[in-house]
Each structure stands twice: as structure tokens, then as C-alpha cells.
Amino acid sequence: MDEGGAYGAGKAGEPFHPIEFLKRPRTILRLLSWVFAIIVFGCIVSESYDKKNECIFGQNDNACHYGVAIGIMGFIIVTVFFVVDLIFPSISSAEKRKKIVMADMFFSGVWTFLFFVGFCFLTNAWANRHAADPASSDYGADNARAAIAFLFFSILSWGGLTYIAVQAYRQGALSAFAPTYSDPAAESSAPYTSFPGAAEMSSPSSYQQGPFSQEGEKPSYQAPPY
Numbered sequence: 378m379d380e381g382g383a384y385g386a387g388k389a390g391e392p393f394h395p396i397e398f399l400k401r402p403r404t405i406l407r408l409l410s411w412v413f414a415i416i417v418f419g420c421i422v423s424e425s426y427d428k429k430n431e432c433i434f435g436q437n438d439n440a441c442h443y444g445v446a447i448g449i450m451g452f453i454i455v456t457v458f459f460v461v462d463l464i465f466p467s468i469s470s471a472e473k474r475k476k477i478v479m480a481d482m483f484f485s486g487v488w489t490f491l492f493f494v495g496f497c498f499l500t501n502a503w504a505n506r507h508a509a510d511p512a513s514s515d516y517g518a519d520n521a522r523a524a525i526a527f528l529f530f531s532i533l534s535w536g537g538l539t540y541i542a543v544q545a546y547r548q549g550a551l552s553a554f555a556p557t558y559s560d561p562a563a564e565s566s567a568p569y570t571s572f573p574g575a576a577e578m579s580s581p582s583s584y585q586q587g588p589f590s591q592e593g594e595k596p597s598y599q600a601p602p603y
Contacts, residue, residue: 398462398463402537402541403462403538403541404459404462406534406537406538406541407455407459407462407538408459409530409534410451410455410531410534410535410538411452411455411456411459413451413527413530413531413534414448414449414451414452414455414531415448415452416523416524416527417444417447417448417451417495417524417527417528417531418444418445418448418449418452419448420520420521420523420524420527421441421444421445421448421520421521421524423520424516424517424520424521425441425444425445425517425520426441427516427517428516432502433503433506433516433517433518433520433521434499434502434503434506434521435501435502435503435505435506436506437502440498440499443495443498443499444495444499444524444528447488447491447492447495450488451488451491451492451531451535454484454488458481461477461481465477471549474549475546475549478542478545478546478549481538481542481545482539482542482543482546485535485536485538485539485542486539488531488535489532489535489536489538489539492528492531492532493532495528496525496528496532499521499524499525499528500525503521503522503525
């Protein structure tokens with residue numbers, strides 16, 4: 378069944394406009410999330426371990442592994458959904474659109490939470506690096522701060538994607554259950570106007586006396602004399 382325009386997309390079969398696609402808030406947030414994910418895992422991978430082969434985030438290997446994992450997975454997920462966004466308008470089935478939007482809503486919400494946890498985790502580990510090892514240096518400090526900053530930016534971009542997905546799901550749900558039946562009882566109860574004299578017949582003041590209402594009057598006929 379073709380549900381053109383459902384779940385935040387145009388009707389199936391409409392021509393693709395690259396400029397309009399790139400201007401969409403969803404596309405902008407996808408690209409930002411894609412760039413932020415690269416920066417997060419790139420900064421951690423490049424200088425995540427010092428000369429002692431210890432994680433620069435408080436000598437906690439779990440912090441480095443967690444940051445790299447959510448960065449790489451976020452990069453893969455946003456790439457997949459970017460491709461899906463390209464082909465989404467060509468999908469004519471409302472049920473398939475619904476599943477895609479629900480998946481987008483789920484992954485965007487989960488990764489918003491994971492980036493929030495990563496931001497808190499790595500910020501705390503970086504702040505306590507000297508407590509774990511008083512002799513530790515500030516090796517990789519710029520990369521560590523950049524990773525933490527873009528973890529925070531990722532929370533905003535993925536949160537925006539979650540909001541857009543929720544709005545698209547609500548729009549699709551409303552369009553699917555919108556009433557299309559018009560109750561004839563709710564329409565005007567005026568008589569059928571195409572019938573001649575219908576309006577006059579419906580009015581009490583237009584009542585005309587019946588043809589046999591004068592039967593009681595005396596006839597004016599006189600019998601002829603004989």
C-alpha cells in the first residue's frame with residue numbers, strides 16, 4: 378500500500394533534489410555526528426597510551442576502549458542511516474517506513490545515552506589521572522580534551538536525531554489513523570435544493586390551502602324556472 382508522505386518523507390517516486398536533501402536538519406545532524414565520531418575515536422586511538430603503555434585517561438584501559446568502541450560504532454550507524462535517508466523517499470510501503478523510523482529512533486536514543494556515559498566516564502578519568510599516578514605527565518592532553526569535547530557535541534547531535542525520529546514517528550502514526558470518513562449526519566439538513574419549490578415546501582408560512590377546503594361553501598348555482 379502506498380502511503381505517500383508518511384513518516385516525514387515525500388511521496389514515493391518524487392524526484393531527488395540533492396541541495397534540498399543536504400539542507401534538511403536530519404542530514405546536517407547526520408553529517409555532524411559522522412564527523413564527531415571520527416574525531417572521538419581518532420583522538421583516542423592516536424595518543425591514547427603514554428610511553429608506559431598506559432591509557433592517558435587515568436591509566437584506565439576501559440576508558441580508552443569505551444571511547445573507541447562507541448566512536449567506531451556511532452560512525453558505522455550514522456553511515457548506514459545516511460544511506461537509508463537517501464533511499465527512504467523511494468520506499469512506498471508505509472510499514473517499511475515505520476520500521477526504519479523506529480530503528481532510527483532506537484539507535485539514536487541509545488547512542489545519545491552512550492555518548493553521555495562516555496563523556497562523564499572519560500571526563501572523570503582524565504580529571505583523576507594524577508590521582509591514579511602522581512608522576513604521570515600530560516602526554517596526549519590536547520587529544521584527550523578534544524575527545525571529551527566532541528563526546529559532548531555528539532550528545533547534542535544524536536539527541537537532535539532522536540528528536541527528529543520521534544517527530545517523524547508521531548507524524549506517521551497520526552497520518553495512519555487520521556479519519557477520512559465524513560458523517561453525512563453532520564452535514565447540513567437542508568432539503569434537496571435542486572427540487573423546484575423545496576425551500577418553499579419546508580417553510581410553514583408557505584402552506585397553501587388544500588383543493589377541497591371550500592367544500593362547505595354554498596354553490597352559487599340557481600335552478601332554471603319551469
